[in-house]
Amino acid sequence: MKQLLSTLLLSCSLTCIGAQEINIIPKPIQITQAEGKFVLTPQTLITYDKELELQASYLQEIFGGSTGWDLQMEEGNAQTGAIHLSLNPEMRQAEGYELEVTPSGVQISGADPGGVFYGIQTLLQLFPAEVYNVIRQKNIAWEVPAIKISDAPSHPWRGMMLDVARYFFDKDFVKKYIDMMAMYKMNKLQFHLIDDSGWRLEIKKYPKLTEIGAWAGKDQNRFGGYYTQEDIKEIIEYAKVRNVEVIPEIEFPAHMLSAVAAYPWLSCKGEPREVPTQHFISRDLICVGKESSYQFLQDVLDETASLFPSRYINIGGDEAVYDNWETCPKCQAVMKREGLTKASDLQGYLTNRVLQMMKEKNRTVIGWEEIIQRGKLDARVVALFWHNEKDTIQAVEKGHWAILTPATHAYLDFPESKTPGEVKAATWMPPISIEKAYSLDAKDYSEGSHVLGVQGCLWSDQFIHGTILQEITPLNENRSENYAEYFTFPRLLALAEVGWTRESAREYKDFARRLAYHYARLDQKGCNYRVPEPAIAQIQEGAQGVTFTLSESVAGAPIRYTANGSYPTVHSPLYTGPVTVDDKNNFRAITVINNRHYSLPIYFAYDYSEYKHFGEFSGEWKPASIQADKAAPWRIDATGKISGNGTYEITFVQTGGNNSLKIDGIKLFKREELLDGINAMRKVDKQHQVSYRLHVKSFEAGTPFTLEAQVSGEGGNSTNGAVFIKKVDE
Numbered sequence: 001m002k003q004l005l006s007t008l009l010l011s012c013s014l015t016c017i018g019a020q021e022i023n024i025i026p027k028p029i030q031i032t033q034a035e036g037k038f039v040l041t042p043q044t045l046i047t048y049d050k051e052l053e054l055q056a057s058y059l060q061e062i063f064g065g066s067t068g069w070d071l072q073m074e075e076g077n078a079q080t081g082a083i084h085l086s087l088n089p090e091m092r093q094a095e096g097y098e099l100e101v102t103p104s105g106v107q108i109s110g111a112d113p114g115g116v117f118y119g120i121q122t123l124l125q126l127f128p129a130e131v132y133n134v135i136r137q138k139n140i141a142w143e144v145p146a147i148k149i150s151d152a153p154s155h156p157w158r159g160m161m162l163d164v165a166r167y168f169f170d171k172d173f174v175k176k177y178i179d180m181m182a183m184y185k186m187n188k189l190q191f192h193l194i195d196d197s198g199w200r201l202e203i204k205k206y207p208k209l210t211e212i213g214a215w216a217g218k219d220q221n222r223f224g225g226y227y228t229q230e231d232i233k234e235i236i237e238y239a240k241v242r243n244v245e246v247i248p249e250i251e252f253p254a255h256m257l258s259a260v261a262a263y264p265w266l267s268c269k270g271e272p273r274e275v276p277t278q279h280f281i282s283r284d285l286i287c288v289g290k291e292s293s294y295q296f297l298q299d300v301l302d303e304t305a306s307l308f309p310s311r312y313i314n315i316g317g318d319e320a321v322y323d324n325w326e327t328c329p330k331c332q333a334v335m336k337r338e339g340l341t342k343a344s345d346l347q348g349y350l351t352n353r354v355l356q357m358m359k360e361k362n363r364t365v366i367g368w369e370e371i372i373q374r375g376k377l378d379a380r381v382v383a384l385f386w387h388n389e390k391d392t393i394q395a396v397e398k399g400h401w402a403i404l405t406p407a408t409h410a411y412l413d414f415p416e417s418k419t420p421g422e423v424k425a426a427t428w429m430p431p432i433s434i435e436k437a438y439s440l441d442a443k444d445y446s447e448g449s450h451v452l453g454v455q456g457c458l459w460s461d462q463f464i465h466g467t468i469l470q471e472i473t474p475l476n477e478n479r480s481e482n483y484a485e486y487f488t489f490p491r492l493l494a495l496a497e498v499g500w501t502r503e504s505a506r507e508y509k510d511f512a513r514r515l516a517y518h519y520a521r522l523d524q525k526g527c528n529y530r531v532p533e534p535a536i537a538q539i540q541e542g543a544q545g546v547t548f549t550l551s552e553s554v555a556g557a558p559i560r561y562t563a564n565g566s567y568p569t570v571h572s573p574l575y576t577g578p579v580t581v582d583d584k585n586n587f588r589a590i591t592v593i594n595n596r597h598y599s600l601p602i603y604f605a606y607d608y609s610e611y612k613h614f615g616e617f618s619g620e621w622k623p624a625s626i627q628a629d630k631a632a633p634w635r636i637d638a639t640g641k642i643s644g645n646g647t648y649e650i651t652f653v654q655t656g657g658n659n660s661l662k663i664d665g666i667k668l669f670k671r672e673e674l675l676d677g678i679n680a681m682r683k684v685d686k687q688h689q690v691s692y693r694l695h696v697k698s699f700e701a702g703t704p705f706t707l708e709a710q711v712s713g714e715g716g717n718s719t720n721g722a723v724f725i726k727k728v729d730e
């Protein structure tokens with residue numbers, strides 16, 4: 001009997017001298033290592049079955065970039081020394097493959113072209129990481145260990161949703177995202193093309209959808225964009241060889257203000273609207289009482305279906321608020337005519353009319369879980385469960401299919417941690433660590449349910465403003481594309497394994513060990529990612545101070561630290577063993593992968609819990625950030641703490657040091673706009689905290705707020721403290 005990977009690795013590390021550690025993600029079903037290796041040379045031939053020309057060309061192109069060799073391709077049978085791609089109709093599991101590497105050649109056979117593509121991905125993961133580089137890499141031994149791998153996915157649906165509506169990612173980024181998904185055997189891209197903040201798909205019959213609906217703001221502040229129908233064809237073509245199905249999502253009845261801005265007659269009231277420049281959830285639903293709305297949907301879906309070959313069309317359907325339907329005479333007339341009792345049942349009525357349109361086109365409808373929760377549907381649909389994975393039971397009861405995309409595990413717009421300095425991110429759920437994402441169990445939650453698989457979601461409302469707002473501190477960069485990758489990686493790898501690998505074969509520790517080898521691969525791909533902070537294994541308080549013992553979170557990556565409260569860099573002292581410091585709040589440590597990629601510093605935040613009656617902790621000052629007797633501006637991020645119109649109390653508390661903090665005045669800004677300020681000198685010392693009251697009258701959700709205080713240390717800079725923000729009225 002063939003051995004499973006875990007047993008094999010255990011016995012191998014003891015007995016097979018020279019056997020290489022195998023770090024494939026997602027973890028394959030069965031791996032058998034053998035003696036010897038295959039060496040790629042400029043003479044290596046790529047041979048293939050005639051249906052596999054696309055896959056062979058793909059492989060030729062990858063090798064062409066990194067090795068600089070123009071390998072020859074030949075349709076036909078396997079030859080000694082060649083890499084051979086074939087289809088094996090006896091393989092029963094869709095997308096399954098077998099990869100056999102021997103010193104005299106490589107054989108990849110797949111159940112279908114997708115399976116062959118996955119065999120190629122596994123082969124590439126066995127080559128040195130440089131194989132992914134598009135520029136010729138010199139002095140690399142292009143070798144692969146002899147091995148046999150049999151593999152197939154446990155779930156047919158392994159998806160990502162990319163929100164190109166809130167923030168417009170251009171077609172090159174979309175292609176790159178697809179390429180990265182495919183590297184980890186993800187096969188469905190839910191293309192979130194429509195939302196309140198933007199309409200991104202060219203529809204020839206309704207040109208204003210993109211002339212107006214794709215753009216927010218005015219003149220030089222205008223931003224947005226859309227895909228032409230030619231762009232869409234190019235994206236689909238690119239995805240096809242990578243076995244990624246691109247599924248268009250046309251959102252209605254809510255999340256479509258961009259369409260209403262273009263054609264106000266779509267809404268119940270028909271009032272003029274603008275594409276919002278901030279994250280905004282509109283209540284202008286499409287009116288279900290006007291036949292023109294159905295004609296619009298029919299036309300848009302006709303063009304969409306003719307562009308996208310996917311057997312699925314996603315109709316969104318989430319988060320509708322029905323006030324306008326409740327008061328619209330036309331919508332109310334439909335309710336009466338159809339004998340419906342609740343405005344929300346009108347969504348079911350609308351979905352049924354669209355189901356009929358899609359049936360004529362032989363397409364299956366997908367939508368967020370709300371589509372099966374509002375009224376009774378006439379046909380089977382696929383529901384994306386985003387609240388609670390256990391709710392998939394609802395799909396079974398109603399005969400539908402389900403996909404798991406719970407916000408708790410799969411929404412990658414949540415931060416990975418609460419570590420100070422973490423990027424701005426969604427806040428309505430706790431952070432999602434790599435381990436948390438990995439802990440999602442892609443099982444059926446009831447007997448006989450139809451869980452197709454799992455899907456991650458990258459919403460972009462956190463970077464709707466693109467380059468203006470966001471900054472990734474550790475990278476000192478602010479491009480939204482980098483930011484999107486920072487959110488996505490490495491958590492995508494965790495979700496990819498959840499979808500591909502059988503639950504019984506998954507173990508986080510083993511995944512984390514393999515993951516350490518993939519950062520170099522992401523680097524070669526030119527893909528940004530978040531680096532995990534070092535972990536604190538032990539803290540001991542003693543007479544000499546506090547001793548920190550750290551553990552690596554990326555095997556083999558150096559840890560660097562500081563002991564004076566400053567921000568560590570790639571040049572800070574190398575951690576080689578326990579470090580003793582006199583003040584535990586001054587210890588900082590980072591994981592360094594390379595000069596561009598290092599983690600946020602872990603550190604022992606001062607415990608401010610005794611001050612929580614002053615409100616939310618919002619920032620701290622230290623001697624290093626204060627000048628003696630020379631007032632300088634200190635900017636404090638108040639985003640999230642300013643939560644609506646009202647009065648806010650800003651309190652400064654000194655927690656250490658011998659000099660007092662002198663504050664010459666304080667100002668509150670919304671973006672660059674001054675909202676309020678107080679020009680009065682106050683002094684903070686250990687006995688006296690200082691509070692200011694400021695007023696907000698023009699709050700906007702999703703906008704950055706900043707406090708600016710003019711501060712100095714009186715007679716010296718020996719002062720430490722913190723600032724708190726509290727809302728004092730409603």
Ligand code: ACM
Pocket residue numbers: 318319368386
């Ligand atoms: C969603 O997060 N509104 C599907």
Ligand code: ZN
Pocket residue numbers: 267268286287288289290324325328329330331
């Ligand atoms: Zn209406």
